[in-house]
Amino acid sequence: MEALDLARWQFGIITVYHFILVPLTIGLAPLVAIMHTLWVRTGSERWLKMTKFFGKLLLINFALGVATGIVQEFQFGMNWSEYSRFVGDIFGAPLAIEALVAFFLESTFLGLWIFGWDRLPKKVHLACIWLVAFGTTASAYFILAANSWMQHPVGAVFNPETGRAELDGVQGIFAVLTNSTLLAAFPHTIATSWLVAGTFVAGISGWWIVRSVKAGRTEEARLTWRPAAYIGLVAMVIAGIAVIGTGDAQGKLMYEQQPSKMAAAEAQCESTEAAPFSLLTIGDLSNNCDSSTRLLSVPGLTSFLGTGHFSGPESFLPGVNDLQSEAQARFADQFGPDQDYTPNLMVTYWSFRLMIGLGVFSAVLALAGLWLLRKGRVTDSVWFSRLCLLALPMPFLAASFGWIFTEMGRQPWVVAPNPANPVDNVYLLTQQGVSTVVPAWSVLTSMVIFTLLYAALGAVWFFLLRRYVREGIEPEVPTSEQLPGQPEPTLSFAY
Amino acid sequence: MDLSVLWFLLLAVLWTGYLVLEGFDFGVGMLLKPFARNENERRMLLRTVGPIWDGNEVWLLTAGGATFAAFPEWYATMFSGFYLALLLILVALIVRICAFEWRQKIDDPIWRNRWDWAHTFGAWIPSVLWGVAFANLVQGMQIEIIDGNHQLTGGFFSLITPFTLLGGVTTAALFLTHGAVFLALKTDGEVRVRAGLLAQRLSIGSLLVAAVWAVWAQLAFSSNVFSWVPLVIAALSLVGVVIAARARREGWAFALNAVAIAAAVALIFSIMYPNVMPSSLNPDWSLTIAGASSSKATLQVMSVIALVMVPIVLAYQGWTLWVFRARLTGAQIGSATGLHPFRERSFENVDR
Numbered sequence: 001m002e003a004l005d006l007a008r009w010q011f012g013i014i015t016v017y018h019f020i021l022v023p024l025t026i027g028l029a030p031l032v033a034i035m036h037t038l039w040v041r042t043g044s045e046r047w048l049k050m051t052k053f054f055g056k057l058l059l060i061n062f063a064l065g066v067a068t069g070i071v072q073e074f075q076f077g078m079n080w081s082e083y084s085r086f087v088g089d090i091f092g093a094p095l096a097i098e099a100l101v102a103f104f105l106e107s108t109f110l111g112l113w114i115f116g117w118d119r120l121p122k123k124v125h126l127a128c129i130w131l132v133a134f135g136t137t138a139s140a141y142f143i144l145a146a147n148s149w150m151q152h153p154v155g156a157v158f159n160p161e162t163g164r165a166e167l168d169g170v171q172g173i174f175a176v177l178t179n180s181t182l183l184a185a186f187p188h189t190i191a192t193s194w195l196v197a198g199t200f201v202a203g204i205s206g207w208w209i210v211r212s213v214k215a216g217r218t219e220e221a222r223l224t225w226r227p228a229a230y231i232g233l234v235a236m237v238i239a240g241i242a243v244i245g246t247g248d249a250q251g252k253l254m255y256e257q258q259p260s261k262m263a264a265a266e267a268q269c270e271s272t273e274a275a276p277f278s279l280l281t282i283g284d285l286s287n288n289c290d291s292s293t294r295l296l297s298v299p300g301l302t303s304f305l306g307t308g309h310f311s312g313p314e315s316f317l318p319g320v321n322d323l324q325s326e327a328q329a330r331f332a333d334q335f336g337p338d339q340d341y342t343p344n345l346m347v348t349y350w351s352f353r354l355m356i357g358l359g360v361f362s363a364v365l366a367l368a369g370l371w372l373l374r375k376g377r378v379t380d381s382v383w384f385s386r387l388c389l390l391a392l393p394m395p396f397l398a399a400s401f402g403w404i405f406t407e408m409g410r411q412p413w414v415v416a417p418n419p420a421n422p423v424d425n426v427y428l429l430t431q432q433g434v435s436t437v438v439p440a441w442s443v444l445t446s447m448v449i450f451t452l453l454y455a456a457l458g459a460v461w462f463f464l465l466r467r468y469v470r471e472g473i474e475p476e477v478p479t480s481e482q483l484p485g486q487p488e489p490t491l492s493f494a495y
Numbered sequence: 496m497d498l499s500v501l502w503f504l505l506l507a508v509l510w511t512g513y514l515v516l517e518g519f520d521f522g523v524g525m526l527l528k529p530f531a532r533n534e535n536e537r538r539m540l541l542r543t544v545g546p547i548w549d550g551n552e553v554w555l556l557t558a559g560g561a562t563f564a565a566f567p568e569w570y571a572t573m574f575s576g577f578y579l580a581l582l583l584i585l586v587a588l589i590v591r592i593c594a595f596e597w598r599q600k601i602d603d604p605i606w607r608n609r610w611d612w613a614h615t616f617g618a619w620i621p622s623v624l625w626g627v628a629f630a631n632l633v634q635g636m637q638i639e640i641i642d643g644n645h646q647l648t649g650g651f652f653s654l655i656t657p658f659t660l661l662g663g664v665t666t667a668a669l670f671l672t673h674g675a676v677f678l679a680l681k682t683d684g685e686v687r688v689r690a691g692l693l694a695q696r697l698s699i700g701s702l703l704v705a706a707v708w709a710v711w712a713q714l715a716f717s718s719n720v721f722s723w724v725p726l727v728i729a730a731l732s733l734v735g736v737v738i739a740a741r742a743r744r745e746g747w748a749f750a751l752n753a754v755a756i757a758a759a760v761a762l763i764f765s766i767m768y769p770n771v772m773p774s775s776l777n778p779d780w781s782l783t784i785a786g787a788s789s790s791k792a793t794l795q796v797m798s799v800i801a802l803v804m805v806p807i808v809l810a811y812q813g814w815t816l817w818v819f820r821a822r823l824t825g826a827q828i829g830s831a832t833g834l835h836p837f838r839e840r841s842f843e844n845v846d847r
Binding site for chain 2: 062068071074082085088090091095104105108112115119159164172399435437442443458460467468470
């Protein structure tokens with residue numbers, strides 16, 4: 001293994017790991033804020049219990065999200081120093097803005113929220129969790145601005161003196177922050193996060209409804225868990241519709257901006273009109289299309305995803321073979337005649353399908369939940385309880401596969417050439433971006449250390465979440481046990 | 496003033512923010528085992544920094560991101576060159592975050608003790624290694640120019656010299672003092688008295704170590720007569736910490752120690768100027784402010800954002816300190832709040 005492969009594996013591992021935790025934080029923070037608001041507005045104990053219960057889960061998750069995020073900030077310079085030199089002028093700005101605008105906000109106000117139950121006026125304290133929710137969402141916007149720029153560079157000029165991409169004047173930053181790719185990726189990511197968190201809240205609450213009813217505590221199920229489940233279900237329905245709409249918009253953009261990613265989504269080798277969408281493909285793992293057999297194809301669907309047309313000349317979809325020859329002709333001077341410009345078709349093909357397919361679990365859970373809990377009902381059906389548990393991990397996996405598709409689909413580029421500016425020289429192959437002074441053994445060392453450390457911390461994270469979910473809520477919140485003037489929070493969120 | 500020089504100063508400000516604020520977090524973390532005598536005191540120590548440590552740590556992320564944005568060459572050269580040192584720091588920071596947040600989640604002495612050891616590791620390692628890293632920026636590193644790019648080719652062991660090791664000892668001593676003074680400022684009762692005594696002893700030690708290191712840095716590596724100014728300020732404020740700690744003036748001791756850390760950063764940056772990474776192999780290979788900086792447009796954009804955001808951040812972080820200004824006593828800490836690791840609440844038998 002060379003340093004390049006190891007660095008790619010390392011970035012993939014730590015980023016996928018980070019993004020298991022991120023969507024839950026982005027989606028759960030506003031849901032907890034909504035529960036907290038309902039408590040402040042209604043004064044009803046049930047919402048206080050739910051705020052406490054899901055607040056603890058949010059904090060357990062937030063810790064590991066922060067911990068894994070720190071590595072990301074330095075990873076570019078450590079393993080990808082040549083990439084950092086090439087793009088730092090543009091790429092660094094969103095990262096710095098993210099820290100200044102979002103990270104400070106979420107970390108400071110989360111501390112205030114955790115420890116401020118008895119120190120702050122009720123409404124100020126409530127504002128803290130809303131600021132946390134805003135901060136998590138804002139951080140997603142800025143980091144996606146950086147990523148979208150790699151997929152579709154805008155607002156940049158190539159400086160031949162330094163050999164670097166530079167910001168195209170001060171207005172370049174507005175181009176970066178209003179990149180069409182970003183305006184599609186950001187809502188898609190946020191909607192996905194709400195789907196993850198909605199499934200999390202609805203799944204856990206649904207499981208507790210069944211458990212409470214079976215234990216003869218129908219009141220608790222009806223009064224406390226059912227409203228929480230409903231918040232999750234409503235979030236899932238809204239988010240699910242938004243995920244589909246924004247995903248469709250992203251497909252249309254991808255067709256224009258990254259045609260080889262679009263073709264790789266269906267592993268479409270030959271250019272064709274009315275490209276079908278197959279559900280399964282059997283073949284070997286090479287990028288060789290002749291070896292594969294497609295099953296259960298939906299005619300014209302891939303063309304529709306990219307162009308909005310099922311058939312006819314407008315539905316024309318370039319295949320990877322033509323795109324490969326095109327790129328080889330265009331970049332022959334720079335990268336030689338033999339450079340491969342095709343992403344790993346197996347990974348893109350399957351990650352695209354799994355991303356879409358795993359969303360079905362959330363859809364089934366939402367429909368079942370809305371039906372079983374209609375008009376104030378609660379349920380004790382065992383299959384619903386199992387469905388709740390089964391659906392929990394699925395949106396997390398779908399989010400991971402979506403990112404694997406997005407990132408592996410732009411290979412071999414780390415900065416993909418923008419087809420609208422074909423001669424501006426702002427593009428970089430992944431192999432050109434890797435650090436030259438870091439030997440492979442160093443990368444291997446850090447990869448092994450991070451992987452083992454993350455695995456251990458992931459096990460603890462799972463243990464804690466499971467333990468706290470199974471603990472549930474106290475049957476009744478004891479009236480405040482504090483002595484007057486005792487500055488210890490009623491909500492035992494302290495360390 | 497040239498924008499790239501302004502950003503050089505702004506980075507010094509960001510690093511100052513990080514080292515002053517996380518300095519006492521690290522100090523408290525380093526004292527967790529040796530200072531606290533029982534569970535109640537350990538919880539008290541953690542509670543003093545509980546609401547603020549996470550916000551303090553963001554100064555590091557901001558310094559990293561700002562280096563990337565304003566000086567991409569510096570970011571790329573330094574972080575690829577400091578690879579293994581940075582890896583160690585990152586591992587330490589990761590386990591420390593989890594130790595902070597997860598320690599209290601399970602009510603079990605073994606569980607808590609393991610997290611406290613993780614916390615100790617996570618506080619000591621960065622406290623030493625940040626000093627080693629900054630001492631390298633003063634001393635110069637094995638920087639060469641390869642294909643027109645500055646590269647640090649020495650690897651991990653080229654970063655370890657007597658001077659840089661003393662730099663690591665210096666930051667650890669400063670942070671230990673900072674933590675002890677902070678504890679004396681934030682607690683009441685017996686812990687306050689003991690923290691005050693400890694701060695007295697530590698402040699003398701950190702004065703001696705820091706004085707040797709700073710004078711060494713000035714005489715051996717500074718070509719800049721103006722760097723005497725922060726050196727003298729640092730020395731005077733460290734003497735002030737010793738005096739204030741003796742007199743039990745906790746607020747003064749804390750403020751002066753913060754000034755000393757800020758002056759130390761100013762000393763480091765003024766010795767580095769006009770380089771950001773001096774080469775020990777050949778002065779012509781040093782990475783300069785001008786050579787490392789972004790384009791003018793990026794610096795303009797970043798300047799506007801930083802000059803708007805940094806005051807806002809300082810305002811609400813200051814407000815947070817104000818909200819949690821009350822001193823803690825042992826009686827307020829209360830008993831453990833976590834769950835038993837395995838024995839769950841008996842669910843069926845609870846009557847409503």
